[in-house]
Amino acid sequence: xxxxxxxxxxxxxxxxxxxxxxxxxxxxxxxxxxxxxxxxxxxxxxxxxxxxxxxxxxxxxxxxxxxxxxxxxxxxxxxxxxxxxxxxxxxxxxxxxxxxxxxxxxxxxxxxxxxxxxxxxxxxxxxxxxxxxxxxxxxxxxxxxxxxxxxxxxxxxxxxxxxxxxxxxxxxxxxxxxxxxxxxxxxxxxxxxxxxxxxxxxxxxxxxxxxxxxxxxxxxxxxxxxxxxxxxxxxxxxxxxxxxxxxxxxxxxxxxxxxxxxxxxxxxxxxxxxxxxxxxxxxxxxxxxxxxxxxxxxxxxxxxxxxxxxxxxxxxxxxxxxxxxxxxxxxxxxxxxxxxxxxxxxxxxxxxxxxxxxxxxxxxxxxxxxxxxxxxxxxxxxxxxxxxxxxxxxxxxxxxxxxxxxxxxxxxxxxxxxxxxxxxxxx
Ligand code: CMC
Numbered sequence: 186x187x188x189x190x191x192x193x194x195x196x197x198x199x200x201x202x203x204x205x206x207x208x209x210x211x212x213x214x215x216x217x218x219x220x221x222x223x224x225x226x227x228x229x230x231x232x233x234x235x236x237x238x239x240x241x242x243x244x245x246x247x248x249x250x251x252x253x254x255x256x257x258x259x260x261x262x263x264x265x266x267x268x269x270x271x272x273x274x275x276x277x278x279x280x281x282x283x284x285x286x287x288x289x290x291x292x293x294x295x296x297x298x299x300x301x302x303x304x305x306x307x308x309x310x311x312x313x314x315x316x317x318x319x320x321x322x323x324x325x326x327x328x329x330x331x332x333x334x335x336x337x338x339x340x341x342x343x344x345x346x347x348x349x350x351x352x353x354x355x356x357x358x359x360x361x362x363x364x365x366x367x368x369x370x371x372x373x374x375x376x377x378x379x380x381x382x383x384x385x386x387x388x389x390x391x392x393x394x395x396x397x398x399x400x401x402x403x404x405x406x407x408x409x410x411x412x413x414x415x416x417x418x419x420x421x422x423x424x425x426x427x428x429x430x431x432x433x434x435x436x437x438x439x440x441x442x443x444x445x446x447x448x449x450x451x452x453x454x455x456x457x458x459x460x461x462x463x464x465x466x467x468x469x470x471x472x473x474x475x476x477x478x479x480x481x482x483x484x485x486x487x488x489x490x491x492x493x494x495x496x497x498x499x500x501x502x503x504x505x506x507x508x509x510x511x512x513x514x515x516x517x518x519x520x521x522x523x524x525x526x527x528x529x530x531x532x533x534x535x536x537x538x539x540x541x542x543x544x545x546x547x548x549x550x551x552x553x554x555x556x557x558x559x560x561x562x563x564x565x566x567x568x569x570x571x572x573x574x575x576x577x578x579x580x581x582x583x584x585x586x587x588x589x590x591x592x593x594x595x596x597x598x599x600x601x602x603x604x605x606x607x608x609x610x611x612x
Contacts, residue, residue: 186210193221207242224595231491234415235423236589240273240578241414245492250499252412253277261502266377266407267291270349270574273412274581287346294350295371295380297358298328305362314566315450317359318352319440325351326433333431335584344432345577352573353377356566357384378403381570386558398513399557402506403567406550409499410571412578414492418442418449419572419579426580427592439576440569446486449572451547452564455487456555459520462527469530477536485531487548494541503549507556516556524552 188199189212198220201213211234218224227233242251250257253272260269271279271287279287304324308317325348326333332344354371361368361384369384379395382403387393413419421442425435443449462472476485490497504525511518528544531537551564559567583589 193223196221203237205237207244218595224597226597229491230415230420235420235592236583236586238414238579238582239276240575240582241412243414243492245490245494248493248496248498248501250413257409257498258502261405261408264408266404266411266571267349269408269411273574273578274345290346291350291377292371292373292380294347295354295373297351297354301325301328301355302358302362302368305359308359308362310363310365312359312363313444314356314359314363314563315440315444315569318356318566318569319437319444321355321359322348322352322433322440323437325355326431329433333433335426335429335431338585341432341581341584345581348432348436348577349573352570353381354384356563356570357381360385360563376400376404378407382557396514398510402510402553403557405506406503406553406567407571409502409546410568410575412572412575415579416448417445419576422576422580423583424592426583427589429584432577432580435580436573436576439572443569443572444565449547449565449568451486451545452551452554452568453561455524455547456520456551456561456564458486459523459527462523463519469527472527473530473534473536476531477534485527485537485542487544488531488537489540489542490545493543493545496543497545499546500544500548503546503553504544507549507552510553511556514556518552518556520555521549521552524549 186202186204189202191198191200198217200216202210203213204210214225225233240253242254243249252260252269253276255272255278260272264272267288268279268284271284301321301324304321305317308320329344329347332340332347334340358368367389369387369389371380372383373380375383375395378400382395382400383393386395415423418439422435422439425438426432430438446454462469473485475481475483476488507521510516511521528548531542536542547568550568551561554564554567555561
């Protein structure tokens with residue numbers, strides 16, 4: 186591909202264009218500052234690729250999402266979450282023997298050290314589950330000093346498996362503490378989703394069998410959330426990892442980044458918004474009017490995406506699943522009807538059409554989580570559970586890349602000019 190040519194003052198500058206495997210291409214401006222003294226200004230990195238990644242392909246114009254080349258629709262229908270976790274980590278779908286070995290090693294690491302319970306018990310019962318999960322993930326590092334060297338491939342692999350194995354236990358145990366119920370230990374005979382559901386919802390006094398429909402839907406939702414390129418939390422994970430912080434610390438940073446309502450926290454915010462609409466008695470035209478009003482901080486949560494400008498393929502799958510799961514469970518949730526009406530009204534409004542704002546992954550997922558029995562403030566934790574293999578894969582990709590550098594963006598200083606210190610009595 187031809188070099189890119191830019192004119193600056195009276196010089197013509199050329200920069201190489203790097204091609205991706207699909208139709209993507211990027212201008213490599215690494216030499217820009219050296220040649221001109223200029224840096225680039227790109228709010229929110231909307232046009233900036235920090236590096237190259239071979240994990241996830243997204244085409245926002247056409248609504249395409251693929252993990253390692255495999256379309257999300259096929260993985261959601263046919264795969265299991267642990268198979269997808271393997272695919273993201275190692276780049277290929279596992280053979281039967283490889284998958285057996287991977288699943289076996291994940292199930293062997295599901296237990297937490299007994300003293301980790303004290304950590305959950307140190308939090309107030311009202312603590313947000315994302316805050317607890319980030320803290321517990323960070324704390325895990327202190328139990329596994331053998332897995333902290335980011336340059337030791339074997340210990341990184343072990344640390345990755347431990348994280349994927351122990352996160353459902355951490356999430357379920359923090360919930361059990363909060364609802365004053367006994368901790369339920371993992372059952373390694375169960376698949377990943379069923380084991381998690383059992384740790385969440387069973388009590389030792391009764392037999393518990395995870396509902397097939399719920400377990401399958403959870404498996405699918407985890408797959409749909411498993412990776413999404415250089416989003417806010419994955420970039421946070423890579424950024425922290427770029428300074429060679431250990432895997433656990435980097436993942437804890439990702440969990441914090443995910444918690445915000447513009448990112449993963451949107452699934453909780455959608456449900457709260459739907460409840461608020463019902464409570465206020467506002468009609469949908471009023472709601473849409475508020476979402477469009479720049480003076481009003483209200484936004485239609487679960488709508489819009491930095492990359493998708495046509496539709497979010499995950500939202501399409503989740504919407505269909507929401508209808509199927511609720512029907513199959515015999516749940517008649519008025520919030521699902523409200524969400525569908527809201528989508529219809531928004532999609533026929535010029536404001537949303539012109540700005541290409543469509544429902545995203547978070548718009549319908551909460552309705553399914555609610556039908557499964559999860560409290561609203563746990564929705565983002567479920568997103569984190571799904572995104573974990575993606576974060577780990579992103580971190581490992583960066584740390585294994587000989588061309589990787591510490592992330593250190595430039596800035597355009599816009600503060601005060603130099604001035605002399607003034608003694609406190611003279612100010
Ligand atoms: N409701 C009303 N207006 C919106 C919305 C919305 N949900 N989203 C974007 N807009 C408007 C925005 O005001 C702006 O209008 P204008 O051009 O007149 O200034 C225009 O659309 C472009 O929006 P932006 O904020 O510049 O776009 P962005 O790419 O920086 O932000 C976003 C993307 C997802 C943060 C944003 O669409 C948003 O806040 N959505 C609601 C929160 C949400 O659902 N987040 C989940 C994202 S998907 C999963 C994930 O990443 O975790």
